[in-house]
Amino acid sequence: MPQDAMQTKEKIISLIRMNGPSLPVHIAKGTGLSILFASAFLSELFYEKKIRISDMKVGNSPLYLLPGQESQLERFFQYLKSKEKEAFLLLKEKRFLKDGEQQPAIRVALREIKDFAIPFQRGEEIYWRYFTIPEEELGKREKPIILEIKEKIIQEEPEEEITIEHSERGGETEEDLGIFEEEEIKKSEKKKTPRKRTGKKHDEQFFNKIKEFLSEKNIEIIDIQSFNKNDLVLKIKDNHKEKLLIAYNKKRIISSDLMKAYKKSLEANLPYMILSLGEPVRSLKELISAIKELSEINKIE
Numbered sequence: 551m552p553q554d555a556m557q558t559k560e561k562i563i564s565l566i567r568m569n570g571p572s573l574p575v576h577i578a579k580g581t582g583l584s585i586l587f588a589s590a591f592l593s594e595l596f597y598e599k600k601i602r603i604s605d606m607k608v609g610n611s612p613l614y615l616l617p618g619q620e621s622q623l624e625r626f627f628q629y630l631k632s633k634e635k636e637a638f639l640l641l642k643e644k645r646f647l648k649d650g651e652q653q654p655a656i657r658v659a660l661r662e663i664k665d666f667a668i669p670f671q672r673g674e675e676i677y678w679r680y681f682t683i684p685e686e687e688l689g690k691r692e693k694p695i696i697l698e699i700k701e702k703i704i705q706e707e708p709e710e711e712i713t714i715e716h717s718e719r720g721g722e723t724e725e726d727l728g729i730f731e732e733e734e735i736k737k738s739e740k741k742k743t744p745r746k747r748t749g750k751k752h753d754e755q756f757f758n759k760i761k762e763f764l765s766e767k768n769i770e771i772i773d774i775q776s777f778n779k780n781d782l783v784l785k786i787k788d789n790h791k792e793k794l795l796i797a798y799n800k801k802r803i804i805s806s807d808l809m810k811a812y813k814k815s816l817e818a819n820l821p822y823m824i825l826s827l828g829e830p831v832r833s834l835k836e837l838i839s840a841i842k843e844l845s846e847i848n849k850i851e
Contacts (some may be wrong), residue, residue: 555591557598558583562591563616566601570622598840605664606630611799621682623665633773638666649676650756661761677755716737756799757782760825764795775818778798783814794822801828805837 558581564570565580578588588803592614595601602620604613608629615622624790637659641647649657649669660667660678667678670685671712691745760782764771772792782797796811803826815822 553555558591559595562588562595563600566616566619568769570619570625570747571604571615573611573613575611576613585835605672620665628668631659633662638663639676641667641680645680646688647678649678654774657777658677658761658774663811674762700708715805716796756797756827759827760784760795760797763825769795785818792820794820795820795825796822797825798827800826801829805834808838 554574561575561581565577569576569580574585574592577583577592578585581588581592593599593702596614600616602615602617604623604626606623606626606629607625608611613623613626627635630638633655637656640656641660642728647656647660649660650662652666660669666681668681669676669678670683672688677688679688680806690706699827757777762773762813764786769789770787771784772787773785775785775794777783782795782799784795784797786793786795794811796814803824807826808824808830811822830838
């Protein structure tokens with residue numbers, strides 16, 4: 551590699567080290583290069599694994615940073631889209647979020663802010679952690695707080711109340727109370743019903759398929775109108791035009807599904823497209839073809 555190219559790369563690394571996550575325009579200004587050449591050098595440094603690239607974009611460009619500068623990306627969160635910014639602030643405040651408990655739009659946004667939201671699994675549940683918080687922190691705070699509250703209650707509880715409780719139980723000993731509590735626990739355990747397995751994992755797979763399809767077509771998700779086990783309704787932007795997307799979580803769609811999608815598009819006042827896991831039934835395909843060829847319908851008086 552020519553000496554001047556090596557010096558330029560060292561200067562770029564020095565600038566990022568000093569200024570934190572940077573855009574090509576900042577590097578161009580700091581090195582005297584054109585934005586085109588600055589971008590080329592940044593790409594080389596990335597492939598050499600000397601710098602990292604953010605998933606988020608400021609305008610049309612990602613941020614370039616050194617390993618270890620990830621926390622400094624917080625400074626740029628205002629460049630996130632509206633729902634993504636909402637998800638960022640919620641996750642930062644709560645530290646951990648259970649995916650299944652979030653609104654559909656927040657669930658989508660969490661998957662978009664990869665720099666800040668890190669997914670992990672506990673049992674069958676998907677959680678999100680704020681990127682600076684270790685996974686091991688989940689659930690750590692609850693026990694100390696509960697113990698602290700219990701200790702406070704014990705310290706503040708008047709002795710008279712304890713005496714009355716014992717007298718009402720007819721002078722029970724500590725051993726008697728222990729047996730009584732054991733019986734109560736057994737009774738409560740009998741009342742517990744086993745948790746039903748939900749289809750959240752299946753729904754997640756369906757959602758991811760739709761998201762992957764849209765990503766491949768460069769279609770942007772603007773908002774989620776509704777999301778359940780049967781269908782997903784999204785507001786999307788395709789070639790700078792807003793549309794309604796109705797995705798059916800089944801292999802065969804019929805005419806009633808088409809009418810349902812059409813009515814939703816009328817309500818939203820948007821053109822619409824339909825996705826499904828398979829081909830429409832033959833009769834529906836023939837109906838669509840027939841409608842395309844139809845010029846008009848007249849009534850004979």
